[in-house]
Amino acid sequence: MDSLIPITWKDTASEEEYERARVGRVFNHRRPERYPDAVVEAENEEHILQAVQVARERDLRVSVRSGGHSWAAWSVRNGAILIDLGKYKHIELDEKTGVVSVSPSTTGNMLNTFLRQKGLLFPGGHCPDVGLGGFLLQGGMGWVCRSWGWACQYVKAIDVVTAAAHQIRCDENENSDLFWAARGAGPGFPAVITRFHLQTRPLPSHIRGSNYIFPKTHFKSALNWVKSLVPNFDADTEIVCVGLSMPEYEESVIMVGLTTFKNSRGEAVAALQPAEDSCPQGYFERHFARPTSLQQEYIAQAIANPEGHRYCSDNAYIDNSADVATVLEEAFTTLPNRKSFALWYAMAPVSQRPLPDMALSIQSDHYFALYTIWEDAKDDDLFQSWTYNVMMKIEPSSVGQYLGDSDFQVRSTKYWGEEQGHRLMRIRRKWDPDERIYGYLAAGDESGADGLRNKL
Ligand SMILES: Cc1cc2nc3c(=O)[nH]c(=O)nc-3n(C[C@H](O)[C@H](O)[C@H](O)COP(=O)(O)OP(=O)(O)OC[C@H]3O[C@@H](n4cnc5c(N)ncnc54)[C@H](O)[C@@H]3O)c2cc1C
CATH class of the missing domain: 3.30.43.10 (Uridine Diphospho-n-acetylenolpyruvylglucosamine Reductase, domain 2)
Structure with missing residues:
Protein backbone atom coordinates (compact mmCIF):
# COMPACT_ATOMS: atom_id res chain seq x y z
CA MET A 1 0.00 0.00 0.00
CA LEU A 85 -1.49 18.55 2.82
CA GLY A 86 0.75 21.29 1.34
CA LYS A 87 0.72 19.76 -2.14
CA TYR A 88 -3.03 19.17 -2.17
CA LYS A 89 -4.58 22.34 -3.58
CA HIS A 90 -8.19 22.74 -4.62
CA ILE A 91 -10.53 25.75 -4.87
CA GLU A 92 -13.94 25.52 -6.56
CA LEU A 93 -16.75 28.08 -6.37
CA ASP A 94 -20.44 27.43 -6.85
CA GLU A 95 -21.38 30.82 -8.26
CA LYS A 96 -25.10 30.28 -7.62
CA THR A 97 -24.77 29.75 -3.87
CA GLY A 98 -21.46 31.55 -3.22
CA VAL A 99 -20.21 28.38 -1.49
CA VAL A 100 -16.54 27.71 -2.15
CA SER A 101 -14.97 24.28 -1.65
CA VAL A 102 -11.32 24.30 -0.62
CA SER A 103 -8.57 21.92 0.38
CA PRO A 104 -7.34 22.57 3.97
CA SER A 105 -3.87 23.82 2.95
CA THR A 106 -5.46 26.69 1.03
CA THR A 107 -4.41 29.92 2.72
CA GLY A 108 -6.55 32.99 3.37
CA ASN A 109 -4.53 34.90 0.78
CA MET A 110 -4.91 32.20 -1.91
CA LEU A 111 -8.63 31.99 -1.32
CA ASN A 112 -9.19 35.76 -1.34
CA THR A 113 -7.00 36.21 -4.43
CA PHE A 114 -9.29 33.73 -6.18
CA LEU A 115 -12.51 35.22 -4.77
CA ARG A 116 -11.57 38.83 -5.55
CA GLN A 117 -12.16 38.25 -9.29
CA LYS A 118 -15.68 37.13 -8.41
CA GLY A 119 -16.37 40.10 -6.10
CA LEU A 120 -16.35 37.84 -3.03
CA LEU A 121 -14.40 37.54 0.23
CA PHE A 122 -13.80 34.94 2.93
CA PRO A 123 -12.90 36.15 6.44
CA GLY A 124 -9.76 33.99 6.72
CA GLY A 125 -6.70 34.62 8.92
CA HIS A 126 -4.98 37.99 8.91
CA CYS A 127 -1.59 36.54 8.07
CA PRO A 128 -1.59 35.62 4.36
CA ASP A 129 -0.11 32.13 4.77
CA VAL A 130 -2.10 30.64 7.66
CA GLY A 131 -3.76 27.42 6.44
CA LEU A 132 -7.54 27.26 6.54
CA GLY A 133 -7.31 23.77 8.09
CA GLY A 134 -5.89 24.70 11.49
CA PHE A 135 -7.48 28.16 11.44
CA LEU A 136 -11.09 26.99 10.92
CA LEU A 137 -10.83 24.08 13.35
CA GLN A 138 -10.02 26.53 16.15
CA GLY A 139 -12.85 28.89 15.26
CA GLY A 140 -10.88 31.37 13.20
CA MET A 141 -10.47 35.04 14.14
CA GLY A 142 -10.67 36.40 10.63
CA TRP A 143 -11.36 39.83 9.19
CA VAL A 144 -13.88 41.84 11.25
CA CYS A 145 -14.47 38.85 13.54
CA ARG A 146 -15.96 41.25 16.11
CA SER A 147 -19.16 41.54 14.08
CA TRP A 148 -18.92 39.34 10.98
CA GLY A 149 -18.51 36.44 13.38
CA TRP A 150 -16.11 33.55 13.74
CA ALA A 151 -14.81 32.14 10.45
CA CYS A 152 -16.04 28.66 11.43
CA GLN A 153 -19.60 30.04 11.36
CA TYR A 154 -19.16 30.15 7.54
CA VAL A 155 -18.46 26.40 7.31
CA LYS A 156 -21.45 24.72 5.63
CA ALA A 157 -19.99 21.19 5.47
CA ILE A 158 -16.74 19.25 5.63
CA ASP A 159 -15.48 16.07 3.97
CA VAL A 160 -13.33 13.88 6.17
CA VAL A 161 -11.39 10.64 6.32
CA THR A 162 -12.23 9.06 9.68
CA ALA A 163 -9.81 7.25 11.97
CA ALA A 164 -11.41 4.04 10.65
CA ALA A 165 -10.44 5.12 7.10
CA HIS A 166 -13.92 5.94 5.81
CA GLN A 167 -14.66 8.95 3.60
CA ILE A 168 -17.74 10.80 4.83
CA ARG A 169 -19.54 14.16 4.55
CA CYS A 170 -20.41 16.04 7.77
CA ASP A 171 -22.93 18.86 8.02
CA GLU A 172 -26.01 19.86 10.06
CA ASN A 173 -27.84 16.69 8.92
CA GLU A 174 -25.21 14.00 8.33
CA ASN A 175 -22.63 13.07 10.97
CA SER A 176 -23.63 16.25 12.72
CA ASP A 177 -21.59 15.51 15.86
CA LEU A 178 -18.34 15.65 13.86
CA PHE A 179 -19.59 18.82 12.17
CA TRP A 180 -20.26 20.29 15.62
CA ALA A 181 -16.72 19.38 16.74
CA ALA A 182 -15.07 20.76 13.58
CA ARG A 183 -16.10 24.25 14.63
CA GLY A 184 -13.90 24.71 17.69
CA ALA A 185 -12.14 21.41 18.49
CA GLY A 186 -8.85 22.81 17.17
CA PRO A 187 -6.00 20.30 17.01
CA GLY A 188 -8.03 17.60 18.78
CA PHE A 189 -10.41 16.98 15.89
CA PRO A 190 -10.70 13.17 15.65
CA ALA A 191 -10.54 12.79 11.84
CA VAL A 192 -8.70 14.25 8.85
CA ILE A 193 -10.56 16.99 6.99
CA THR A 194 -10.06 16.72 3.24
CA ARG A 195 -12.30 19.57 2.14
CA PHE A 196 -14.18 22.55 3.61
CA HIS A 197 -17.35 23.96 2.01
CA LEU A 198 -17.51 27.64 2.96
CA GLN A 199 -20.05 30.41 2.55
CA THR A 200 -18.42 33.54 1.10
CA ARG A 201 -19.38 37.22 1.59
CA PRO A 202 -19.58 40.07 -0.92
CA LEU A 203 -16.22 41.87 -1.18
CA PRO A 204 -16.52 45.50 0.01
CA SER A 205 -15.07 47.87 -2.57
CA HIS A 206 -13.60 50.44 -0.16
CA ILE A 207 -11.24 49.38 2.63
CA ARG A 208 -9.80 52.24 4.68
CA GLY A 209 -7.80 52.47 7.86
CA SER A 210 -7.05 55.02 10.58
CA ASN A 211 -3.99 54.75 12.84
CA TYR A 212 -3.19 56.62 16.04
CA ILE A 213 0.34 56.25 17.44
CA PHE A 214 0.97 57.04 21.13
CA PRO A 215 4.05 56.88 23.32
CA LYS A 216 3.95 53.78 25.48
CA THR A 217 3.49 55.95 28.58
CA HIS A 218 -0.01 56.69 27.19
CA PHE A 219 -0.98 53.01 26.96
CA LYS A 220 -3.77 53.15 29.52
CA SER A 221 -5.44 56.26 28.17
CA ALA A 222 -5.13 54.97 24.56
CA LEU A 223 -6.64 51.57 25.41
CA ASN A 224 -9.38 53.05 27.58
CA TRP A 225 -10.26 55.44 24.76
CA VAL A 226 -10.51 52.77 22.06
CA LYS A 227 -12.35 50.41 24.42
CA SER A 228 -14.95 53.12 25.04
CA LEU A 229 -15.51 53.46 21.26
CA VAL A 230 -16.27 49.77 20.65
CA PRO A 231 -19.91 49.48 21.81
CA ASN A 232 -21.19 52.08 19.33
CA PHE A 233 -18.62 51.73 16.60
CA ASP A 234 -19.43 50.80 13.01
CA ALA A 235 -20.03 47.06 12.59
CA ASP A 236 -17.80 46.62 9.52
CA THR A 237 -14.72 47.93 11.29
CA GLU A 238 -11.95 45.91 12.85
CA ILE A 239 -10.50 47.53 16.00
CA VAL A 240 -7.10 46.77 17.53
CA CYS A 241 -4.56 48.21 19.94
CA VAL A 242 -0.98 46.99 19.42
CA GLY A 243 2.20 47.48 21.45
CA LEU A 244 5.07 47.38 18.95
CA SER A 245 8.30 49.03 17.81
CA MET A 246 8.47 51.35 14.81
CA PRO A 247 11.72 52.38 13.06
CA GLU A 248 10.98 56.10 13.68
CA TYR A 249 10.88 55.72 17.48
CA GLU A 250 13.55 54.57 19.86
CA GLU A 251 11.09 53.19 22.38
CA SER A 252 8.16 50.91 21.63
CA VAL A 253 4.83 52.64 20.93
CA ILE A 254 1.11 52.00 21.16
CA MET A 255 -0.83 51.87 17.88
CA VAL A 256 -4.61 52.05 17.80
CA GLY A 257 -5.79 50.76 14.42
CA LEU A 258 -9.26 50.82 12.88
CA THR A 259 -9.84 49.20 9.48
CA THR A 260 -13.23 49.49 7.86
CA PHE A 261 -14.71 47.45 4.98
CA LYS A 262 -17.31 49.52 3.10
CA ASN A 263 -18.77 50.10 -0.34
CA SER A 264 -17.96 53.78 -0.85
CA ARG A 265 -15.43 56.36 0.25
CA GLY A 266 -18.18 58.30 2.05
CA GLU A 267 -19.34 55.29 4.06
CA ALA A 268 -15.75 54.45 5.04
CA VAL A 269 -14.97 57.98 6.18
CA ALA A 270 -18.24 58.20 8.13
CA ALA A 271 -17.51 54.86 9.83
CA LEU A 272 -14.08 56.02 11.04
CA GLN A 273 -15.09 59.60 11.95
CA PRO A 274 -16.06 58.97 15.62
CA ALA A 275 -12.48 57.90 16.41
CA GLU A 276 -11.03 60.90 14.61
CA ASP A 277 -13.35 63.22 16.56
CA SER A 278 -12.53 61.80 19.97
CA CYS A 279 -8.80 60.89 19.80
CA PRO A 280 -7.16 61.96 23.07
CA GLN A 281 -4.19 64.34 23.18
CA GLY A 282 -0.64 63.08 23.49
CA TYR A 283 -0.34 61.10 20.26
CA PHE A 284 2.83 61.09 18.15
CA GLU A 285 1.01 60.65 14.84
CA ARG A 286 -2.50 60.22 13.48
CA HIS A 287 -3.60 59.08 10.03
CA PHE A 288 -7.26 59.24 9.09
CA ALA A 289 -9.16 56.95 6.69
CA ARG A 290 -6.26 56.05 4.41
CA PRO A 291 -7.18 53.75 1.51
CA THR A 292 -5.89 50.21 1.82
CA SER A 293 -6.70 46.77 0.42
CA LEU A 294 -6.66 43.17 1.59
CA GLN A 295 -3.41 42.74 -0.36
CA GLN A 296 -1.78 45.64 1.48
CA GLU A 297 -3.05 44.35 4.82
CA TYR A 298 -1.60 40.89 4.09
CA ILE A 299 1.77 42.46 3.28
CA ALA A 300 1.74 44.40 6.57
CA GLN A 301 0.91 41.19 8.47
CA ALA A 302 3.71 39.28 6.76
CA ILE A 303 6.18 42.03 7.75
CA ALA A 304 4.99 41.95 11.37
CA ASN A 305 5.35 38.12 11.43
CA PRO A 306 8.59 37.57 9.51
CA GLU A 307 9.59 34.17 8.16
CA GLY A 308 12.65 32.31 9.44
CA HIS A 309 12.22 33.46 13.06
CA ARG A 310 11.69 31.78 16.41
CA TYR A 311 8.28 32.45 17.97
CA CYS A 312 6.47 32.00 21.22
CA SER A 313 2.86 33.04 21.50
CA ASP A 314 0.35 33.09 24.34
CA ASN A 315 -3.07 34.61 24.82
CA ALA A 316 -6.04 35.20 27.09
CA TYR A 317 -9.66 36.29 26.90
CA ILE A 318 -9.74 39.00 29.55
CA ASP A 319 -12.74 39.02 31.87
CA ASN A 320 -15.22 41.72 30.81
CA SER A 321 -15.35 43.02 34.38
CA ALA A 322 -11.55 43.46 34.69
CA ASP A 323 -9.69 46.77 34.53
CA VAL A 324 -8.26 45.68 31.18
CA ALA A 325 -5.75 48.51 30.74
CA THR A 326 -4.21 47.87 34.16
CA VAL A 327 -4.11 44.10 33.59
CA LEU A 328 -2.35 44.48 30.22
CA GLU A 329 -0.04 47.40 31.01
CA GLU A 330 3.08 45.34 31.67
CA ALA A 331 2.65 43.29 28.51
CA PHE A 332 2.28 46.38 26.32
CA THR A 333 5.02 48.47 27.90
CA THR A 334 7.86 46.02 28.65
CA LEU A 335 8.26 44.22 25.30
CA PRO A 336 11.56 42.33 25.42
CA ASN A 337 12.88 43.32 21.96
CA ARG A 338 11.96 45.32 18.85
CA LYS A 339 10.41 42.42 16.91
CA SER A 340 7.87 41.30 19.51
CA PHE A 341 4.38 42.74 19.84
CA ALA A 342 1.29 42.68 22.06
CA LEU A 343 -2.26 42.71 20.68
CA TRP A 344 -5.65 43.68 22.08
CA TYR A 345 -8.44 42.79 19.67
CA ALA A 346 -11.99 44.05 20.22
CA MET A 347 -14.47 41.15 20.11
CA ALA A 348 -17.74 42.96 20.89
CA PRO A 349 -20.49 42.69 19.71
CA VAL A 350 -19.84 39.09 18.60
CA SER A 351 -18.78 38.26 22.16
CA GLN A 352 -22.15 39.54 23.41
CA ARG A 353 -24.20 37.37 21.06
CA PRO A 354 -25.12 33.77 21.86
CA LEU A 355 -22.89 31.45 19.83
CA PRO A 356 -24.43 28.85 17.54
CA ASP A 357 -24.35 25.29 18.87
CA MET A 358 -20.73 24.27 18.15
CA ALA A 359 -17.61 23.30 20.05
CA LEU A 360 -16.28 26.88 20.10
CA SER A 361 -17.86 28.21 23.27
CA ILE A 362 -15.56 30.67 25.05
CA GLN A 363 -15.04 34.31 24.21
CA SER A 364 -14.97 37.70 25.91
CA ASP A 365 -15.01 41.32 24.76
CA HIS A 366 -11.20 41.50 25.02
CA TYR A 367 -8.86 39.19 23.17
CA PHE A 368 -5.25 39.62 24.17
CA ALA A 369 -2.18 37.90 22.68
CA LEU A 370 1.58 38.17 22.93
CA TYR A 371 3.84 37.34 19.98
CA THR A 372 7.46 37.12 21.07
CA ILE A 373 9.83 36.94 18.11
CA TRP A 374 13.59 36.41 18.01
CA GLU A 375 16.27 34.80 15.88
CA ASP A 376 18.91 33.09 17.97
CA ALA A 377 18.39 29.75 19.75
CA LYS A 378 20.59 30.94 22.63
CA ASP A 379 17.83 33.46 23.50
CA ASP A 380 15.07 30.86 23.77
CA ASP A 381 14.97 30.84 27.57
CA LEU A 382 15.06 34.61 27.85
CA PHE A 383 12.11 35.26 25.55
CA GLN A 384 10.04 32.28 26.59
CA SER A 385 10.36 33.14 30.26
CA TRP A 386 9.47 36.80 29.65
CA THR A 387 6.28 35.65 27.88
CA TYR A 388 5.42 33.11 30.55
CA ASN A 389 6.01 35.49 33.46
CA VAL A 390 3.88 38.24 31.93
CA MET A 391 1.08 35.79 31.12
CA MET A 392 1.06 34.29 34.62
CA LYS A 393 0.22 37.72 36.04
CA ILE A 394 -2.58 38.17 33.49
CA GLU A 395 -4.04 34.69 34.00
CA PRO A 396 -6.13 35.52 37.11
CA SER A 397 -8.05 38.10 35.05
CA SER A 398 -8.73 35.70 32.20
CA VAL A 399 -11.79 33.56 31.43
CA GLY A 400 -9.94 31.22 29.08
CA GLN A 401 -7.85 31.01 25.96
CA TYR A 402 -8.17 30.86 22.18
CA LEU A 403 -6.69 27.60 20.86
CA GLY A 404 -5.11 29.37 17.91
CA ASP A 405 -2.39 31.24 19.80
CA SER A 406 -1.89 28.63 22.56
CA ASP A 407 0.77 26.13 23.50
CA PHE A 408 -0.69 23.59 25.96
CA GLN A 409 2.79 22.27 26.77
CA VAL A 410 3.53 25.54 28.54
CA ARG A 411 0.20 26.70 29.97
CA SER A 412 -3.16 25.01 30.03
CA THR A 413 -6.47 26.64 30.94
CA LYS A 414 -10.06 26.68 29.75
CA TYR A 415 -10.87 26.37 26.04
CA TRP A 416 -14.57 25.44 25.94
CA GLY A 417 -17.62 25.80 28.13
CA GLU A 418 -18.01 23.02 30.71
CA GLU A 419 -20.69 21.12 28.84
CA GLN A 420 -19.13 21.64 25.40
CA GLY A 421 -15.74 20.40 26.69
CA HIS A 422 -17.30 17.11 27.90
CA ARG A 423 -19.30 16.69 24.70
CA LEU A 424 -16.20 17.23 22.57
CA MET A 425 -14.25 14.54 24.44
CA ARG A 426 -17.20 12.11 24.06
CA ILE A 427 -17.19 12.77 20.30
CA ARG A 428 -13.43 12.16 20.20
CA ARG A 429 -13.83 8.82 21.99
CA LYS A 430 -16.70 7.79 19.71
CA TRP A 431 -14.95 8.55 16.40
CA ASP A 432 -11.43 7.60 17.41
CA PRO A 433 -11.56 5.01 20.20
CA ASP A 434 -8.04 3.76 19.40
CA GLU A 435 -6.53 7.29 19.57
CA ARG A 436 -5.31 6.91 15.99
CA ILE A 437 -5.39 10.66 15.29
CA TYR A 438 -2.94 12.60 17.41
CA GLY A 439 -4.82 15.15 19.51
CA TYR A 440 -3.79 17.98 21.78
CA LEU A 441 -0.07 18.40 22.33
CA ALA A 442 0.04 18.89 26.10
CA ALA A 443 3.14 18.54 28.32
CA GLY A 444 4.80 15.16 27.66
CA ASP A 445 2.39 14.62 24.74
CA GLU A 446 0.35 12.18 26.79
CA SER A 447 -3.14 13.65 26.39
CA GLY A 448 -5.07 10.80 24.81
CA ALA A 449 -8.76 10.63 23.93
CA ASP A 450 -9.64 12.56 27.08
CA GLY A 451 -7.94 15.65 25.69
CA LEU A 452 -7.26 18.75 27.76
CA ARG A 453 -8.36 19.34 31.36
CA ASN A 454 -10.30 22.44 30.36
CA LYS A 455 -9.96 24.11 33.77
CA LEU A 456 -9.02 27.67 34.58
C1 LIG B 1 1.89 34.44 11.56
C2 LIG B 1 0.59 33.88 12.12
C3 LIG B 1 -0.56 34.66 12.05
C4 LIG B 1 -1.78 34.15 12.55
N1 LIG B 1 -2.92 34.91 12.45
C5 LIG B 1 -4.10 34.39 12.87
C6 LIG B 1 -5.32 35.12 12.73
O1 LIG B 1 -5.37 36.22 12.18
N2 LIG B 1 -6.45 34.58 13.23
C7 LIG B 1 -6.47 33.34 13.83
O2 LIG B 1 -7.53 32.88 14.24
N3 LIG B 1 -5.33 32.64 13.98
C8 LIG B 1 -4.16 33.13 13.51
N4 LIG B 1 -3.00 32.41 13.67
C9 LIG B 1 -3.08 31.12 14.37
C10 LIG B 1 -3.37 30.02 13.35
O3 LIG B 1 -4.69 30.10 12.93
C11 LIG B 1 -3.15 28.66 13.99
O4 LIG B 1 -1.81 28.54 14.35
C12 LIG B 1 -3.57 27.51 13.08
O5 LIG B 1 -3.43 26.30 13.78
C13 LIG B 1 -2.76 27.45 11.83
O6 LIG B 1 -3.33 26.57 10.93
P1 LIG B 1 -2.40 25.79 9.91
O7 LIG B 1 -3.26 24.87 9.13
O8 LIG B 1 -1.57 26.78 9.17
O9 LIG B 1 -1.45 25.02 10.92
P2 LIG B 1 -1.01 23.47 11.03
O10 LIG B 1 0.16 23.51 11.94
O11 LIG B 1 -0.83 22.88 9.69
O12 LIG B 1 -2.25 22.80 11.71
C14 LIG B 1 -2.48 22.90 13.08
C15 LIG B 1 -3.18 21.66 13.59
O13 LIG B 1 -4.56 21.71 13.21
C16 LIG B 1 -5.01 20.39 12.95
N5 LIG B 1 -5.34 20.28 11.52
C17 LIG B 1 -4.93 21.09 10.53
N6 LIG B 1 -5.46 20.70 9.37
C18 LIG B 1 -6.21 19.62 9.63
C19 LIG B 1 -7.02 18.76 8.82
N7 LIG B 1 -7.13 18.93 7.51
N8 LIG B 1 -7.69 17.73 9.43
C20 LIG B 1 -7.57 17.53 10.76
N9 LIG B 1 -6.83 18.30 11.57
C21 LIG B 1 -6.15 19.35 11.00
C22 LIG B 1 -3.87 19.44 13.25
O14 LIG B 1 -3.97 19.05 14.62
C23 LIG B 1 -2.68 20.34 13.03
O15 LIG B 1 -1.52 19.87 13.66
C24 LIG B 1 -1.80 32.87 13.15
C25 LIG B 1 -0.62 32.11 13.22
C26 LIG B 1 0.55 32.60 12.69
C27 LIG B 1 1.79 31.75 12.73
Missing part, protein backbone atom coordinates in the same frame (compact mmCIF):
# COMPACT_ATOMS: atom_id res chain seq x y z
CA ASP A 2 2.68 2.56 1.01
CA SER A 3 4.45 2.21 -2.36
CA LEU A 4 1.40 3.91 -3.91
CA ILE A 5 1.66 7.18 -1.99
CA PRO A 6 4.35 9.88 -1.76
CA ILE A 7 5.80 8.78 1.58
CA THR A 8 9.14 9.60 3.20
CA TRP A 9 10.20 7.13 5.90
CA LYS A 10 12.51 8.34 8.65
CA ASP A 11 14.54 5.14 8.53
CA THR A 12 15.24 5.06 4.78
CA ALA A 13 15.25 8.70 3.57
CA SER A 14 18.39 10.83 3.58
CA GLU A 15 18.67 13.07 6.64
CA GLU A 16 18.19 16.15 4.48
CA GLU A 17 15.11 14.79 2.74
CA TYR A 18 13.54 13.64 6.01
CA GLU A 19 14.20 17.01 7.68
CA ARG A 20 12.63 18.88 4.76
CA ALA A 21 9.53 16.69 5.01
CA ARG A 22 9.44 16.88 8.82
CA VAL A 23 9.70 20.65 9.35
CA GLY A 24 10.28 22.36 5.99
CA ARG A 25 6.74 23.79 6.05
CA VAL A 26 6.69 24.69 9.76
CA PHE A 27 6.46 28.47 10.15
CA ASN A 28 8.06 28.67 13.60
CA HIS A 29 11.83 28.13 13.35
CA ARG A 30 11.97 27.03 17.00
CA ARG A 31 11.89 23.46 15.67
CA PRO A 32 10.50 20.67 17.86
CA GLU A 33 12.50 17.62 18.95
CA ARG A 34 9.75 15.29 17.79
CA TYR A 35 10.20 12.81 14.98
CA PRO A 36 7.38 11.21 12.98
CA ASP A 37 8.08 7.75 11.54
CA ALA A 38 7.00 8.94 8.11
CA VAL A 39 5.62 11.94 6.21
CA VAL A 40 3.04 11.56 3.45
CA GLU A 41 2.94 14.59 1.15
CA ALA A 42 -0.61 14.04 -0.05
CA GLU A 43 -1.60 15.44 -3.42
CA ASN A 44 -5.25 14.37 -3.38
CA GLU A 45 -7.95 12.85 -1.18
CA GLU A 46 -7.00 9.31 -2.20
CA HIS A 47 -3.49 9.83 -0.78
CA ILE A 48 -5.01 10.96 2.54
CA LEU A 49 -7.21 7.88 2.70
CA GLN A 50 -4.28 5.60 1.90
CA ALA A 51 -2.07 7.29 4.48
CA VAL A 52 -4.66 6.56 7.19
CA GLN A 53 -4.86 2.94 5.96
CA VAL A 54 -1.06 2.57 6.16
CA ALA A 55 -1.11 3.99 9.70
CA ARG A 56 -3.77 1.43 10.67
CA GLU A 57 -1.86 -1.48 9.11
CA ARG A 58 1.34 -0.52 10.92
CA ASP A 59 -0.40 0.59 14.10
CA LEU A 60 1.03 4.09 13.88
CA ARG A 61 -0.73 7.28 14.86
CA VAL A 62 -1.68 10.06 12.43
CA SER A 63 -0.87 13.77 12.60
CA VAL A 64 -1.95 16.40 10.09
CA ARG A 65 -0.43 19.57 8.65
CA SER A 66 -2.37 22.05 6.54
CA GLY A 67 -0.59 25.43 6.55
CA GLY A 68 2.12 24.60 9.13
CA HIS A 69 1.39 27.76 11.13
CA SER A 70 0.50 26.34 14.54
CA TRP A 71 3.01 28.06 16.84
CA ALA A 72 3.93 24.85 18.65
CA ALA A 73 4.15 22.77 15.42
CA TRP A 74 1.31 20.48 16.44
CA SER A 75 1.72 18.36 13.31
CA VAL A 76 5.21 17.13 14.28
CA ARG A 77 4.73 14.14 16.60
CA ASN A 78 6.77 11.12 17.61
CA GLY A 79 5.74 7.78 16.13
CA ALA A 80 3.26 9.27 13.68
CA ILE A 81 2.53 9.22 10.02
CA LEU A 82 2.38 12.94 9.37
CA ILE A 83 -0.05 13.73 6.55
CA ASP A 84 1.19 16.99 5.02
